[in-house]
Amino acid sequence: MPLSLSRRAARTEQSEIRxxxxxxxKVQGVxxxxxxxxxxxxxxxxxxxxxxxxxxxxxxxxxxGLAPIREAIAxxxxxxxxxxxxxxxxxxxxxxxxxxxxxxxxxxxxxGDEVILFEPYYGYHLNTxxxxxxxxxxxxxxxxxxxxxxxxxxxxxxxxxxxxxxxxPANPSGKVFTAEELEWxxxxxxxxxxxxxxxxxxxxxxxxxxxxxxxxxxxxxERTITMSGYSKTFSITGWRVGYTVCDRRWARGISYFHDLxxxxxxxxxxxxxxxxxxxxxxxxxxxIGVEYAQKRDLLCNTLREIGLTPSVPxxxxxxxxxxSILPGKTSRQKAMFLLQExxxxxxxxxxxxxGGGGENLVRFCFxxxxxxxxxxxxxxxxxxxxLRTPVTAxxxx
Ligand code: PLP
Numbered sequence: 001m002p003l004s005l006s007r008r009a010a011r012t013e014q015s016e017i018r019x020x021x022x023x024x025x026k027v028q029g030v031x032x033x034x035x036x037x038x039x040x041x042x043x044x045x046x047x048x049x050x051x052x053x054x055x056x057x058x059x060x061x062x063x064x065g066l067a068p069i070r071e072a073i074a075x076x077x078x079x080x081x082x083x084x085x086x087x088x089x090x091x092x093x094x095x096x097x098x099x100x101x102x103x104x105x106x107x108x109x110x111x112g113d114e115v116i117l118f119e120p121y122y123g124y125h126l127n128t129x130x131x132x133x134x135x136x137x138x139x140x141x142x143x144x145x146x147x148x149x150x151x152x153x154x155x156x157x158x159x160x161x162x163x164x165x166x167x168x169p170a171n172p173s174g175k176v177f178t179a180e181e182l183e184w185x186x187x188x189x190x191x192x193x194x195x196x197x198x199x200x201x202x203x204x205x206x207x208x209x210x211x212x213x214x215x216x217x218x219x220x221x222e223r224t225i226t227m228s229g230y231s232k233t234f235s236i237t238g239w240r241v242g243y244t245v246c247d248r249r250w251a252r253g254i255s256y257f258h259d260l261x262x263x264x265x266x267x268x269x270x271x272x273x274x275x276x277x278x279x280x281x282x283x284x285x286x287x288i289g290v291e292y293a294q295k296r297d298l299l300c301n302t303l304r305e306i307g308l309t310p311s312v313p314x315x316x317x318x319x320x321x322x323x324s325i326l327p328g329k330t331s332r333q334k335a336m337f338l339l340q341e342x343x344x345x346x347x348x349x350x351x352x353x354x355g356g357g358g359e360n361l362v363r364f365c366f367x368x369x370x371x372x373x374x375x376x377x378x379x380x381x382x383x384x385x386x387l388r389t390p391v392t393a394x395x396x397x
Pocket of ligand 1: 095096097098099122167170171199201228229230231232237240241242
């Protein structure tokens with residue numbers, strides 16, 4: 001047999017977001033394609049990590065992570081999320097929430113198991129399911145409120161369905177699932193005996209409504225795998241520190257796969273994050289909401305002005321915009337046009353849909369410093385002059 005990639009690898013392709021970032025670098029544009037928050041890392045987090053290195057905390061840790069961070073996470077889960085968990089047996093520190101989802105899928109899904117995914121989805125969720133040979137089933141969230149149709153879920157689920165993925169606040173739609181929606185999904189998961197994988201990485205980035213953890217709903221604790229982390233909250237995407245909280249029956253298996261793939265999250269960085277959780281006051285987290293709401297408003301107002309009507313997000317830090325006014329048949333062509341004409345990179349909407357969806361959408365990320373965001377908005381304002389059919393007042397309202 002000739003050398004070849006595995007069938008699994010042959011199915012993968014370069015992420016649209018990375019491709020756009022490369023194109024953006026070439027034209028020295030402003031990159032609103034990628035979710036990288038280049039804001040400052042809080043001081044206790046940095047100092048905690050530095051001191052841990054100096055104190056010699058540089059070796060492998062237990063697969064589940066060091067005690068101080070597991071204890072800090074358990075306390076935060078109790079006080080912020082309202083979820084009681086045992087730091088010894090029900091908390092696993094992972095290599096980012098990305099590592100959490102991958103290890104959880106390996107531990108809890110068999111090849112061929114179906115998993116329901118809302119679309120627009122976060123690409124890593126889909127590709128992780130594909131990598132573990134699970135079968136994604138799609139349920140579409142409908143703009144502008146990104147609501148789901150209950151009948152769609154009932155029609156989609158089968159006897160082979162094992163789980164549903166929830167992401168609230170959501171990337172890319174910015175949807176914050178309401179209490180009523182979560183209660184309905186909880187009932188659905190119980191009726192069909194499903195795990196709920198809930199990605200809560202944007203739990204502090206909420207501008208309207210409030211963050212509710214699925215595990216707090218009656219009867220959901222045992223079937224909910226809560227995944228989150230500090231990449232976004234502490235602006236440490238490169239540190240790779242996230243976590244899983246779940247019933248001890250599942251935690252052992254998840255910890256095993258985490259060990260097998262990553263061994264452990266970086267030891268001194270676990271301590272830095274533990275110190276951040278322990279020392280930062282509640283106001284730190286409240287300010288994230290205020291600061292990012294301002295960034296959201298600046299970007300959304302600009303997009304509205306230039307005719308790329310935004311769907312204003314209630315949480316997370318992305319905006320999906322209507323790209324109808326941009327030339328091009330596909331959302332990729334539209335995104336490239338915008339980059340070439342204004343020097344602002346965004347992501348083609350098709351990256352968040354299967355089978356031809358999202359072609360009239362593009363996604364912008366506003367996790368940028370104020371100066372970068374202001375420059376992006378200045379560049380975006382040059383768009384109307386570059387379109388053959390100028391934007392009219394009616395189009396922009
Ligand atoms: N989950 C969602 C929904 C995301 O948007 C991202 C990053 O963009 C991640 C997870 C990655 O988180 P981590 O850095 O903790 O792996």
